[in-house]
Each structure stands twice: as structure tokens, then as C-alpha cells.
Amino acid sequence: MNSSFPPPAIVLVRPQLGENIGTAARAMLNFGLTEMRLVAPRDGWPNPAAGPAASGADAVLDGARVFDTVAEATADCAHVYATTVRKRGVTKPVLTPEQASAAIHTEVGKSAILFGAERSGLATDDVALARSIVTVPINPDFSSLNLAQAVILIAYEWSRTRGLASPTETELDPPAPQAELEGMIAQLDAMLEAAGYFRPPERIPATKRALRGVLTKPGWTSQEVRTLRGVLSALKGRKRQRG
Amino acid sequence: MNSSFPPPAIVLVRPQLGENIGTAARAMLNFGLTEMRLVAPRDGWPNPAAGPAASGADAVLDGARVFDTVAEATADCAHVYATTVRKRGVTKPVLTPEQASAAIHTEVGKSAILFGAERSGLATDDVALARSIVTVPINPDFSSLNLAQAVILIAYEWSRTRGLASPTETELDPPAPQAELEGMIAQLDAMLEAAGYFRPPERIPATKRALRGVLTKPGWTSQEVRTLRGVLSALKGRKRQRG
Numbered sequence: 001m002n003s004s005f006p007p008p009a010i011v012l013v014r015p016q017l018g019e020n021i022g023t024a025a026r027a028m029l030n031f032g033l034t035e036m037r038l039v040a041p042r043d044g045w046p047n048p049a050a051g052p053a054a055s056g057a058d059a060v061l062d063g064a065r066v067f068d069t070v071a072e073a074t075a076d077c078a079h080v081y082a083t084t085v086r087k088r089g090v091t092k093p094v095l096t097p098e099q100a101s102a103a104i105h106t107e108v109g110k111s112a113i114l115f116g117a118e119r120s121g122l123a124t125d126d127v128a129l130a131r132s133i134v135t136v137p138i139n140p141d142f143s144s145l146n147l148a149q150a151v152i153l154i155a156y157e158w159s160r161t162r163g164l165a166s167p168t169e170t171e172l173d174p175p176a177p178q179a180e181l182e183g184m185i186a187q188l189d190a191m192l193e194a195a196g197y198f199r200p201p202e203r204i205p206a207t208k209r210a211l212r213g214v215l216t217k218p219g220w221t222s223q224e225v226r227t228l229r230g231v232l233s234a235l236k237g238r239k240r241q242r243g
Numbered sequence: 244m245n246s247s248f249p250p251p252a253i254v255l256v257r258p259q260l261g262e263n264i265g266t267a268a269r270a271m272l273n274f275g276l277t278e279m280r281l282v283a284p285r286d287g288w289p290n291p292a293a294g295p296a297a298s299g300a301d302a303v304l305d306g307a308r309v310f311d312t313v314a315e316a317t318a319d320c321a322h323v324y325a326t327t328v329r330k331r332g333v334t335k336p337v338l339t340p341e342q343a344s345a346a347i348h349t350e351v352g353k354s355a356i357l358f359g360a361e362r363s364g365l366a367t368d369d370v371a372l373a374r375s376i377v378t379v380p381i382n383p384d385f386s387s388l389n390l391a392q393a394v395i396l397i398a399y400e401w402s403r404t405r406g407l408a409s410p411t412e413t414e415l416d417p418p419a420p421q422a423e424l425e426g427m428i429a430q431l432d433a434m435l436e437a438a439g440y441f442r443p444p445e446r447i448p449a450t451k452r453a454l455r456g457v458l459t460k461p462g463w464t465s466q467e468v469r470t471l472r473g474v475l476s477a478l479k480g481r482k483r484q485r486g
Contacts, residue, residue: 234439
């Protein structure tokens with residue numbers, strides 16, 4: 001496999017039951033995915049219920065890494081996909097598992113695929129971090145995928161389309177790792193805060209989400225993010241000179 | 244849907260646990276399959292453990308028909324597929340789920356897909372009844388699909404290849420007209436000019452080109468461009484207040 005197109009990390013966001021984490025690991029390994037990341041698992045980690053449910057996929061569980069936030073869990077990832085069963089009122093591209101898999105096989109850089117908690121799925125703020133949404137086309141009258149089923153369908157598609165993908169389009173630079181993008185967003189946030197842009201207070205979360213959406217969309221490279229940070233610094237420097 | 248290509252019947256052969264029958268029903272209904280047939284379920288039928296595991300897919304369970312033998316269960320079927328994880332020493336065509344689904348959608352007549360018992364899978368005699376074998380391409384070092392997972396992958400493929408199943412992609416807004424983008428770039432240019440960002444003079448054209456490249460890449464919508472112009476105005480307003 002070309003290391004420019006590494007297998008995606010499966011990120012379980014606030015999973016509740018250890019058993020489901022184990023079943024997800026089993027689902028992953030069936031299709032050759034081994035990298036699991038856990039964001040704030042409800043019952044801590046390791047979880048004694050996970051092992052038996054993994055039915056032998058212990059290596060996946062042993063290698064699982066735990067993070068406090070989605071941002072930290074995806075800090076090194078160039079592409080972040082959020083799985084949701086239903087579309088949210090978010091203006092991001094909505095891909096089928098097939099389309100997402102094709103992208104993962106052809107776009108340079110590490111990918112992360114986010115899966116929400118058993119009951120509630122991904123929070124709006126989790127989805128906001130992602131570049132794209134992945135939705136399994138499902139019976140509109142009966143949409144009831146459990147966590148491991150969602151994972152296995154994505155893993156299956158990744159495996160299925162791996163052989164089909166014909167990558168090596170031009171070697172475009174990959175999008176900057178999520179952490180670099182977050183750094184730029186934080187810089188802009190601080191400047192806008194100081195400029196009194198965020199008001200009224202009750203609109204702040206929605207405004208920040210909208211802004212994040214605009215800045216997440218491009219998939220800027222590290223170089224582009226540096227350019228933009230230079231722009232922001234210049235604009236801020238001006239104020240300092242005048243202030 | 245064309246009635247010449249009816250949805251396949253899912254045939255569980257000697258299933259052991261009622262819970263797995265329920266989970267299989269749930270898996271089916273997610274992808275629009277409703278016809279379940281049971282061959283000699285170990286614990287009889289109905290099975291009280293099935294309902295809770297079906298998570299609402301009760302209609303599938305209620306409609307399930309019970310048979311003594313695979314031959315009876317498939318008597319009305321023109322096409323019988325046997326799912327096995329590993330290939331058996333049987334001289335039958337081996338299809339991927341994708342190939343089998345394509346056949347089901349294009350070959351006239353009712354299809355049945357056989358799934359074996361949890362532990363043992365299909366017996367050689369069951370496989371012998373089938374026209375073709377369906378094998379999920381799986382990690383050779385870790386092949387551990389449970390019954391409902393095998394069912395959901397087949398059901399997913401059937402739904403995926405039907406074509407109807409493609410999700411209504413969100414109607415994304417088109418990129419803003421070029422003039423709107425130019426307006427934003429001009430606004431930023433002016434601000435950067437004032438901030439002394441463009442220097443030395445001989446680098447100005449290259450710097451402006453780079454910046455334009457970064458801002459053209461996203462294909463922002465009109466709404467997104469308006470948001471960004473608001474951001475720029477806020478940053479500029481701040482300077483005025485201080486200047």
C-alpha cells in the first residue's frame with residue numbers, strides 16, 4: 001500500500017459501552033483497519049467489557065489511543081469525516097461510504113472517521129470539525145444502525161474500494177493537519193473577539209460554527225495556512241502600531 | 244421497483260440464538276429487506292429473545308416463515324446464493340457481495356440468500372443447493388463476521404447497487420460569482436496594503452498571486468463570502484476605533 005494513503009483512523013467519540021468498543025474493533029479488523037482512537041469514553045479506558053466483545057481483535061484494542069477532545073484526536077489528520085445517519089443542517093459535502101472511501105484512497109494524507117455515541121451520535125460541534133459528512137444510504141423508514149454496524153459498513157467499503165482506487169493523480173500537498181487549522185482559527189477568533197465581532201452573546205456558538213465551516217471547507221495545505229496566519233499577523237500588527 | 248427483480252429472501256439456516264435472528268432482522272430492514280425465512284431454528288419459533296434484539300424491526304420477524312429444510316425454504320426461488328466466509332471445496336462460481344447484488348438486480352426471478360448457523364456456517368449440503376457462493380472479501384488473518392454482520396453487508400450491497408439508494412446529496416450552494424470573490428479579495432488587499440504586508444515591492448505580484456490562490460481554492464458560496472467580508476470589516480473597524 002502506498003504510504004501516502006494510509007488506512008484511516010476510526011475515532012469513537014464518547015462511546016458508552018465497552019462491549020460496543022470491542023465489537024467495533026472486531027468489525028474493523030475484519031477489513032484490515034487497526035487504528036482506533038477513543039475520545040472521552042464514558043467508562044474510562046481500558047474497559048474490561050471490550051476484550052470479550054472483540055472476539056480476538058485484541059491488537060486493535062491494545063493499540064487504541066485515548067483523547068480528551070475530537071480536536072486532539074484528529075490533530076494529525078488531513079481529512080476528517082463525520083458519520084451521521086441523518087443529514088444535519090450543516091453545509092458540508094455529504095458523501096456515501098463509497099465516495100468517502102474513494103477519497104481516502106486517492107487524497108494524500110491521514111484520514112480520520114468520526115463515529116458518535118450510541119444514543120446520540122455526533123454532536124453538532126463534532127460535525128463542525130469535519131470536512132465532509134459520510135451518510136450510509138439507509139431505509140428512510142427504519143434507520144437503526146448500531147455503532148459496530150456503522151463501523152463495519154465503512155470498513156467494508158474502505159476495503160472493497162481499496163483495490164479499485166487508482167490514485168496518483170498529481171501529488172498535491174495534503175491539507176494541513178487539523179491542529180494547524182485549529183491554530184489559525186484560534187488566532188482569528190482572538191482577533192475577532194478583540195474587535196467585538198462576536199455578539200450578541202447568544203449567537204456566539206452559531207457564529208463560530210459558521211466561521212469554522214467556512215475555514216474548514218478549503219482543505220488548505222500547511223503552506224496556505226502559514227500564508228493566512230501571516231495575513232492575520234499583518235492585520236493585527238497594524239492595529240498594534242496604531243493602538 | 245421492478246417486480247421482475249424482487250428483493251431477495253434472507254434465509255437463516257438453523258440459527259441458534261433468537262437474539263441473532265432479531266439482530267439480523269434489524270440489519271435487513273435498515274436496507275429495505277423484509278423477507279426472512281428460517282430453516283429449523285434451534286429454539287423453535289417464535290423466539291422471545293428475537294423481538295428486543297430487532298430494535299423495532301418487528302414486521303420482519305412477524306412475517307418470517309419457518310421451513311424444515313433449505314430445499315423447502317427456497318422452493319419458489321430462481322436463484323439461490325450461499326454465503327460462506329471461506330471458499331469450500333465446491334465447484335461453484337464464487338461471487339463478491341457486489342457481484343451477487345448486481346445479479347439479483349438483473350436476473351429475472353426470486354432470489355434467496357442462505358446464511359449458516361452462528362458456529363458452523365452452512366453445511367456442505369446446504370451449499371450444494373445453491374447456484375453460486377457469495378464470499379465477503381475479508382482480512383485473511385482475521386475473519387470473524389457474526390451472523391448479523393454478514394447479513395448487513397449483503398443487505399447493504401443489495402441496497403447500494405440498487406441505485407435508488409443513493410442519498411439525496413445536500414443541495415450545496417454553488418460557488419459565489421467571481422465578482423463577489425474579487426470584491427472580497429480587493430477588500431483584503433486594501434487592508435493588507437495599509438498594514439504594510441506587501442513588501443518588498445518586487446515580491447508584490449507573487450505574493451498577491453499566492454494569496455489569490457489560497458482564497459480561490461475553497462469555492463466559497465455567496466453566503467460564505469459575505470461572512471468573510473463581515474470578518475474583514477470587523478477587523479478593520481477595530482483599527483479605525485484605535486487609529
